Amino acid sequence: MRLSRLFGKTLRDDPADADTASHRLLIRAGLISQLSAGIYSYLPLAVRSLRKIETIIREEMDAAGGQEILMPVLQPEELWEQSGRASSMGPTLFRLQDRRSRRLVLGPTHEEVATTLARQNVHSYRDLPLNLYQIQTKLRDEARPRAGLIRVREFAMKDAYSFHVDEQDLDTTYQRMVQAYSNIFERCGLDVTVVEADSGAIGGKDSQEFMFLSDSGEDDVVICRSCGYAANVEKAQVRIPTVEDEPLSELDPVSTPGVKTIPDLAEFLGIPESKTLKAVFYSCDGEIVFVTIRGDLEVNEVKLKNGLKCADLRLATDDEVRGAGLVAGYASPIGLEGVRRLADRSIETGANYVVGANISDTHYRNANYPRDFTVDEVLDLTRAQPGHGCTRCGHELRFSRGIEVGHVFKLLTSYSETFDATFLDTDGTQKPMVMGCYGIGVGRVLGAAIESNYDDRGIAFPRSIAPADVQLVALNLDREGVRETAETVYDALKAAGLETIYDDREESAGVKFADADLLGLPLRITVSPRNLREGNVELKLRLDDASEAQLAPVDAASDKAVQLLG
RNA sequence: CGGGGUGUAGCGCAGCGGCAGCGCGCUUGGUUUGGGACCAAGAGGUCGCCAGUUCAAUCCUGGCCACCCCGACCA
Numbered sequence: 001m002r003l004s005r006l007f008g009k010t011l012r013d014d015p016a017d018a019d020t021a022s023h024r025l026l027i028r029a030g031l032i033s034q035l036s037a038g039i040y041s042y043l044p045l046a047v048r049s050l051r052k053i054e055t056i057i058r059e060e061m062d063a064a065g066g067q068e069i070l071m072p073v074l075q076p077e078e079l080w081e082q083s084g085r086a087s088s089m090g091p092t093l094f095r096l097q098d099r100r101s102r103r104l105v106l107g108p109t110h111e112e113v114a115t116t117l118a119r120q121n122v123h124s125y126r127d128l129p130l131n132l133y134q135i136q137t138k139l140r141d142e143a144r145p146r147a148g149l150i151r152v153r154e155f156a157m158k159d160a161y162s163f164h165v166d167e168q169d170l171d172t173t174y175q176r177m178v179q180a181y182s183n184i185f186e187r188c189g190l191d192v193t194v195v196e197a198d199s200g201a202i203g204g205k206d207s208q209e210f211m212f213l214s215d216s217g218e219d220d221v222v223i224c225r226s227c228g229y230a231a232n233v234e235k236a237q238v239r240i241p242t243v244e245d246e247p248l249s250e251l252d253p254v255s256t257p258g259v260k261t262i263p264d265l266a267e268f269l270g271i272p273e274s275k276t277l278k279a280v281f282y283s284c285d286g287e288i289v290f291v292t293i294r295g296d297l298e299v300n301e302v303k304l305k306n307g308l309k310c311a312d313l314r315l316a317t318d319d320e321v322r323g324a325g326l327v328a329g330y331a332s333p334i335g336l337e338g339v340r341r342l343a344d345r346s347i348e349t350g351a352n353y354v355v356g357a358n359i360s361d362t363h364y365r366n367a368n369y370p371r372d373f374t375v376d377e378v379l380d381l382t383r384a385q386p387g388h389g390c391t392r393c394g395h396e397l398r399f400s401r402g403i404e405v406g407h408v409f410k411l412l413t414s415y416s417e418t419f420d421a422t423f424l425d426t427d428g429t430q431k432p433m434v435m436g437c438y439g440i441g442v443g444r445v446l447g448a449a450i451e452s453n454y455d456d457r458g459i460a461f462p463r464s465i466a467p468a469d470v471q472l473v474a475l476n477l478d479r480e481g482v483r484e485t486a487e488t489v490y491d492a493l494k495a496a497g498l499e500t501i502y503d504d505r506e507e508s509a510g511v512k513f514a515d516a517d518l519l520g521l522p523l524r525i526t527v528s529p530r531n532l533r534e535g536n537v538e539l540k541l542r543l544d545d546a547s548e549a550q551l552a553p554v555d556a557a558s559d560k561a562v563q564l565l566g
Numbered sequence: 567c568g569g570g571g572u573g574u575a576g577c578g579c580a581g582c583g584g585c586a587g588c589g590c591g592c593u594u595g596g597u598u599u600g601g602g603a604c605c606a607a608g609a610g611g612u613c614g615c616c617a618g619u620u621c622a623a624u625c626c627u628g629g630c631c632a633c634c635c636c637g638a639c640c641a
Binding site for chain 2: 409
C-alpha cells in the first residue's frame, strides 16, 4: 500500500473530544472516523487490523471445534418476547417495524436465534456436541457510548453458542473455549485477567469475563494477589472487616435530631460506622424492598437483583419510601411489617447496633438480630470495597478497572427450555440441550490492544494485529537512486511476504517519521540519500530508540526485516 | 435518566451587538530536505438548529438538537 494513495489522513493535533489513549490515537492515526455517538467508520488501516484479529479468532475457534455460521441481525421481536429479554433488555434493544407493521429488533446478541437454529436442526444426541460461532454486527442502544471503540452502539462481535447432552459435556467445551480465549488474547498482545462474573438475571451458572486491566476500563474488578481469586465487583465475594461480639444490651431509644446519614450518625454518637445498620430501599419490579446492611458496607445491587430474581431494580423514590410507611433517615427493620425485608449477612455477626427507630430524629441503640427484628431472607449483598479481604485466603483484595474483551457463560437449559430446543437422548427421552455461549468484542480488542501498546509518539502495534508489518519510508524521493531503491525494497519486502506500507509522499523527513511513529507498525525501513551513499538502508523497530537503528545493504533489506520481525 | 462541559473552515482554537479570524492542514508556484521546513499566491464558513429581542444577532434571551466527560444503566 502506498501511503500517497491511502484513504485516511493523520492529524497533527489530538482530537478535542477524545481523551482515552486508544480513542485519541485511532482517530489521529486515521484508523476510524466517527459518524455519531458510538458509531464509527473503519478506514483501511483499521480494517486490516480487524481482519487480523478476526483471523486469529477464527483459527482458535476452529481449533476448539467451532463451525462458523452467520445469523441475521434482523430478528422478529416475538423471539425476544418469548425469551423475556424484550423487557429485560429494555431500551438497549433497537426496535423497528416492517412495512406490514411486524415488529423486529436489531440483534444485540444472538442467543434467541442460535437456540432456534439448534431447535430446527438438531434432533439427536448424535448431533451433539455442537459449537457454532459467527462474527457478526451487533446493535445496542447503549445508554452511554464512550472511549472510542471501547463502548459503541454498532460493533462486530464473535459470538459462539455450544449445545450439549449434559452439563459435563458443556464443561469440556467451556474449558476448551476458555483456553481458546486465552490463546486469542495472548496472540493479540493483550494481557488479560480471567475474572468470575455475574451471568445476569436470565439463566446461567458459571460465567467468566476476560478483562484487560486498564484505567480506561469501565468495569471494577478485584484480584487477590495471594491466591489468585479474581472477580468482577458485581460478583465478588469478600471477607468483611470483623466486628467484635459482645454481650447483648437492652434496646434503647436515643434522640438524634437531624442526623440522617450513617457518617453523621457515627460521628454524632462517637461510634464507628460498622456499629450501625444501614437501611436502603429499592423498587423491585414495582415492589418496595427494605434492605438492611451493616453501616460500613454498601449494597451490591447485582447480588440483590439476582437474590430477588428481579427484572427491574432501582432505588425507591422518596414517595415510594413514604408510601411504605418509612421515615427516610430513620427507617428501621424493627417492627417493620407489610414490606419485603432482606438483609446482608453482615447483620448476623457483631452486636448492639445502632439502627433507625422509624420515628423522626430517633434511633435505637443495642439492636440485635434476630432478637429485635427479623427479615424475610438473609443473603450476601455486600459490595466489595477497598480494605475487604479475599474469602479464600483473607489477603486484602486489590481493585482495578478493566475492559471486558471477552465473556463466557454456561447458559445451561434456560434458553433451550424456553425455545423447546430438545434432542432425543440414548434413553429415548426428549431433553433440553445444555448450552454455553461465548463472546468477544472484535473492535474492543483493537481498542484495548492500543491501550496496552502505545507511547507518547503513538501506537506500537503488536505484529500479530498491526495493519502491516513494515513502514517503508523514502526520504528525498527526487534524489538520485532513492525512488528506484525504495521501489526495489518495496517489491522485495512484498516478495518476502511482509505487508508493507510505503510512504512515497513528498513530505519532509520529520513528517514521515512522526507519522510512522504515530501509526506504529512494528518495523520502519528508511531509504535515504545519506544511507544510500554506502549502499545501505536503515531498519528500526518501533519500540527501539533511534540509536538502535540498524543498517543493511539494499539487497539484504528484506532478509534483515524478516530477521528483525522474528 | 441525573450532573458537568462543548458546538465558529478538514483538525485545534480565538473573537464579538455593526462586512468572519488565527495556527495547522488543503491547492498552485518556487526554495528546501534525517525528526512535524520556508517564501508567495489561493481555495475553503448557513458561526449546530428554530424562535424572540434589536435598525442590525455568530454575539443577547428562550427552546431544541448534537457531541464529550462523570454517574446510573449495560447479553
